[in-house]
Amino acid sequence: MSQSRSEGPRSEGPRSEGPRTEWPLWEVFVRSRQGLSHKHVGSLHAPDAEMAIQNARDVYTRRQEGQSIWVVPSAEIVASSPDDKGELFDPANDKVYRHPTFYSVPDAVENM
């Protein structure tokens, strides 16, 4: 697992030398309407959570795309590593019996 920077970094650690005066990066999630879950829409820089919400409103919901916004510091997101994709998702590979299509039901049996 690795710390995430904007959709997950490809490498860990600082990206460059020099003074870091950049505002921290936040990941933005928007609920487009009631009944749907929040969905990742992108990232932005802001000095704190309050400003991150304000900026997210201006950047990602200029056309009524949102009913609710979540912002999360990018550094706080922990992501699975693509290198472990094989092992991590392997347990699901050989369990076809978890799918309804694994079972044959005669055509005569309806509503199933």
Next chain:
Amino acid sequence: MTNVTGLQAGESAEEQAFQAKIDREERIEPKDWMPEGYRKTLVRQISQHAHSEIVGMLPEGNWVTRAPSLKRKAVLLAKIQDEAGHGLYLYSAAETLDASRDEMTEALHDGRAKYSSIFNYPTLSWADIGAIGWLVDGAAIVNQVALCRCSYGPYARAMERICKEESFHQRQGYEIMMVLAQGTPEQKEMAQDALNRWWGPALMMFGPHDSNSVHSSRNMAWKIKRRSNDDLRQQFIDMTVPQAEYLDLSIPDPDLTWNEETGHYEVGPIDWDEFERVVKGGGPVGRERIRDRRRAWEEGAWVREAALAHAEKRRQRKMQAAAE
């Protein structure tokens, strides 16, 4: 040498697997393995694209106070705010490739990064705002719709958002042109003058001819680019000529002809010497654009610092309160 699939002699297993994934039309996501050249090309292209959106606010900002009505002012402001938003979506996509935002900004300000040469032309009359929306945003849409299928996920997703919003830009521009073209003779003259000045630069927005395009074949293999410069330019020409006819304005090209056989319009030679000059930061207002961007950045420095200091102070207070 690159062959059609982009596979090269001596490629590593990782590189071959990467290319195979792209050939299968699978999207590449930020944390996936990718060749350094792919990453660098994308950072260059996405950041240039972002810079173009940001610099693109300047020629339009020139007309906010002089737009002819309150409605036009409100529309222009909304459009400029969209350009800022588009720049931010794109910077955000570049940051998924470990590009630093400050470094991208610095590269623009010290002239290392390019942006679309179209913004190095001045907006001399109100009709120019119409011509920009109609032609410049129209050309951008043709380019960007193709980029929605780019192999890099975050870039393609940013493009989808942008395309949805860009259509408003083009339509409001065409409407401005329509009002002028159907107005007094002087107004129609203004519209024609704007078309005369923006047509050539708009055609250049698609970049050099395919035969002279440096990065094309590799980027096509990587599906960073899906359609060639000339192909996209032709689509734009075929779309736009009838739109000009509807306005009863003439395309400023004596060689423009309709080819019955191919079903396409053919244009005269494009002035690539001018293109080269303007790309290199020349152009009537190239220096002014960067000067304005730098000034905005420098004059905003205290706000960025104060906001950080304020956030830090609040964080400290919160920690103190928790400790008590």
